Amino acid sequence: MSKNVVILPGDGIGTEIVEQAVRVLDVVNETHKLGIETQTFAFGGASYDQSGEPLTEETLNACRAADAILLGAIGGPKYDKAPRDKRPERGLLRLRSELGLFSNLRPALLYPELADASSLKPELVGGLDLMILRELTGGIYFGEPRGIEERNGQRVGFNTMVYGEDEIRRIATSGFEIARQRNKRLCSVDKANVLEVSELWREVVIDVAKDYPDVELSHMYVDNAAMQLVREPKQFDVMVTSNLFGDILSDAAAMLTGSIGMLPSASLDINGKGMYEPVHGSAPDIAGTGKANPLATILSVSMMLRYTLNEAAAADQIDTAVATVISNGVRCADIAGTGQSGKETLVNTAQMGDAVVAAIQAS
Ligand code: IPM
Numbered sequence: 001m002s003k004n005v006v007i008l009p010g011d012g013i014g015t016e017i018v019e020q021a022v023r024v025l026d027v028v029n030e031t032h033k034l035g036i037e038t039q040t041f042a043f044g045g046a047s048y049d050q051s052g053e054p055l056t057e058e059t060l061n062a063c064r065a066a067d068a069i070l071l072g073a074i075g076g077p078k079y080d081k082a083p084r085d086k087r088p089e090r091g092l093l094r095l096r097s098e099l100g101l102f103s104n105l106r107p108a109l110l111y112p113e114l115a116d117a118s119s120l121k122p123e124l125v126g127g128l129d130l131m132i133l134r135e136l137t138g139g140i141y142f143g144e145p146r147g148i149e150e151r152n153g154q155r156v157g158f159n160t161m162v163y164g165e166d167e168i169r170r171i172a173t174s175g176f177e178i179a180r181q182r183n184k185r186l187c188s189v190d191k192a193n194v195l196e197v198s199e200l201w202r203e204v205v206i207d208v209a210k211d212y213p214d215v216e217l218s219h220m221y222v223d224n225a226a227m228q229l230v231r232e233p234k235q236f237d238v239m240v241t242s243n244l245f246g247d248i249l250s251d252a253a254a255m256l257t258g259s260i261g262m263l264p265s266a267s268l269d270i271n272g273k274g275m276y277e278p279v280h281g282s283a284p285d286i287a288g289t290g291k292a293n294p295l296a297t298i299l300s301v302s303m304m305l306r307y308t309l310n311e312a313a314a315a316d317q318i319d320t321a322v323a324t325v326i327s328n329g330v331r332c333a334d335i336a337g338t339g340q341s342g343k344e345t346l347v348n349t350a351q352m353g354d355a356v357v358a359a360i361q362a363s
């Protein structure tokens with residue numbers, strides 16, 4: 001039975017890193033006889049340039065029909081002046097929403113060899129392995145009413161942070177399930193001392209916890225969580241939080257590893273179908289220079305094989321190949337100079353792809 005993967009390279013370095021990730025996918029597809037077929041579509045700014053829409057109906061329908069989606073990155077300064085509803089980000093938000101990708105897994109995992117790349121002391125981050133679970137289709141990103149309008153002679157901008165019980169229950173359940181497969185500790189992050197929406201969030205999370213007596217639940221206000229992430233990040237196992245808080249905290253957590261270019265992510269619907277993408281953005285400043293690190297996207301392919309396509313052996317092979325390449329000192333610019341000087345080889349985007357492909361073929 002063939003499986004259908006939609007590839008959305010996007011903008012900026014998106015096209016460059018996806019090219020390498022697709023090479024890796026092709027190799028495991030062949031060796032493991034996975035029967036994966038890929039189809040590529042323009043998305044984000046690239047799509048806007050072609051058709052005036054960041055997400056066309058054709059692309060949306062292909063994504064609906066796909067078993068999984070691999071996304072590079074979208075956006076860039078070129079699109080800052082596009083009408084608000086035509087910006088690349090709007091395409092991404094619509095895709096998340098239309099596909100019901102409510103559960104966004106953003107792991108922050110530190111490779112031991114890269115501990116020096118972190119802005120924190122190695123002893124604070126050595127062995128860091130935390131998972132941020134971000135609610136992705138609700139909250140202030142999608143809440144109504146929203147807009148900019150004239151009130152009493154001046155313009156006023158407003159958004160609404162809103163969560164229904166079902167939305168909270170659904171993401172909390174994902175959080176407990178993920179914690180159960182890890183170290184069984186879940187920290188729910190909210191702002192319940194100020195926001196009613198958070199008060200309800202906390203109430204529902206506590207209710208869901210009744211079904212997970214084996215998971216230790218804690219609660220933290222988001223300001224404190226931001227502080228604790230940079231103070232003592234290893235206290236966390238899984239953090240579950242709302243769309244906006246998760247957006248912010250996951251960037252902070254990613255930077256703790258010193259190598260945002262290493263981090264994959266998954267956005268899943270209720271059936272486990274997913275869209276996979278690197279945590280980092282389209283980095284227009286380095287697009288076309290060969291400096292982009294494709295490992296986050298390559299690791300996104302691995303997550304896709306593991307979580308949606310149920311091909312754990314192929315996923316393991318990719319993870320092992322990436323770990324080998326890192327321990328052999330192969331480095332893109334973003335992770336170069338991390339305490340292994342003398343043993344490091346600086347490579348460009350395509351050479352990093354070569355190294356991973358070679359490590360897979362040698363395994
Ligand atoms: C992310 C990004 C997006 C978000 C942008 C590009 C719309 O920052 O995936 O974290 O805010 O969700």
Ligand code: MG
Nearest residue numbers: 247248250251
């Ligand atoms: Mg973000």
